[in-house]
Amino acid sequence: MLGQETDVTGPGRDGGVRPQSVMLTFLGDHVHGNDICVFSGSFIDAFARVGISKEATRSTLTRMVRRGLLRRQRAGRRMYFGLTPVSAQVLRDGGRRIWGSGVVNDDGDDRWTLIGFSLPESWQRQRHELRARLTWAGFGPLRNGLWIAPGEVDVTRVIDDLGANVRVFAAEPRSPTDMRALVADAYDLAGLGRRYQAFLHRWDRPDPMPEAPDDLARSLVLLTEWLQIIRTDPRLPLRHLPGDWPAQQAQRVCHALHERFRPEAEAVASAILDTVPDAQSWADQ
CATH class of the missing domain: 3.30.70 (Alpha-Beta Plaits)
Incomplete structure (x- = not known):
């Protein structure tokens, strides 16, 4: 996972998702594991769907190259962008967190x-x-x-x-330690719970994000917002959390909507992606 000093997730200054966060979501869903590099214009087309300008997209690509998260690969007169070992690892970690370990820590051991x-x-x-x-x-x-x-x-x-x-x-922990009280003192459970509740308020409805042009846009915003939450969730033991903890319901909503959006999102992405084979594949390294 990205360290604090190289964090490229999290909200932008206006409280919305940052272009870098959307970039990682897009790379994770449509590039990672496919051994491809993507034309800069394809990123511009995709990100315009969520209100990110051409200038912001190009600036994001440049910054991520500078930080070792993307690499350039020229093909003819066009510039394409591919993954690096760092970004491939970030995407693997993010994928495990979304689809593998999840938000609930229900291990029997209290370590x-x-x-x-x-x-x-x-x-x-x-x-x-x-x-x-x-x-x-x-x-x-x-x-x-x-x-x-x-x-x-x-x-x-x-x-x-x-x-x-x-x-x-x-x-x-040993008696007489009250772990529920200790956890409540050490962590901002109220703040984390509010973030999950806000996610549910936005997405747990029959027609979420109706203003979006298509399901690619919905999928990008959905997973980007979800990653922003779970990257700040320490996965505390469920036994020490409030009984109405909203994380599990929020996760079910996220997974169900991603599956619902997937067919159209993949079709739209396939139509706009201009790609070339990646000369340096990092997917399995």
Whole structure:
């Protein structure tokens, strides 16, 4: 998964989806695994369906090349764009999260990763960066300098290059610890729950997104918004969450709508995609 420093998902400044987020959704659904590179004009045609301008699309392509998420491949006088090892890994991780592991953590084991760290008071930038990376990796603060995450988390990449004094433990709760109260204190459950409820309000209806020109547009927005939510969900154990937790219902709606949109979305994408074989396939590496 993308680290905090290379995040290309999340809302734009106006609260809507960002072009980079739509790009990853499009690549995951229509490019990854097909060993192809896509003409820049095809991206422009596809993204215009969700209100992204030609200039914004071209700027996004340039930024993603610069960040190692896309690579250029020329064919004749046209420029095509293909995946890189980094973006292929991002898309594999995203696919596993959407279709594999899902949003519900109902494992029988109540295992946690506990991390304690200390940084000099003068290291404000490193302190902020570490906290941001921990949050991205699913950690929540128990108290200053002591954070916890569900499951067993490899924190090597989280703490790499920060120079922090870190101690990491695998932990299990013991009586009299009230894990439901601990989870409520360490995580913004209310905020996460509101995001799931907003998703349901927008999509759990007979005719979602009626203003969209076709199901390719609906599919792109649906999965982009879904990824924005689940990338911030630490997958806390279901037993410690409120009884009316909306994540499972939201996931059912997302999966059902994606299947409903798929035939037309694939047909529209096939009609607008100008592609060439990818000279460097990363799909299975």
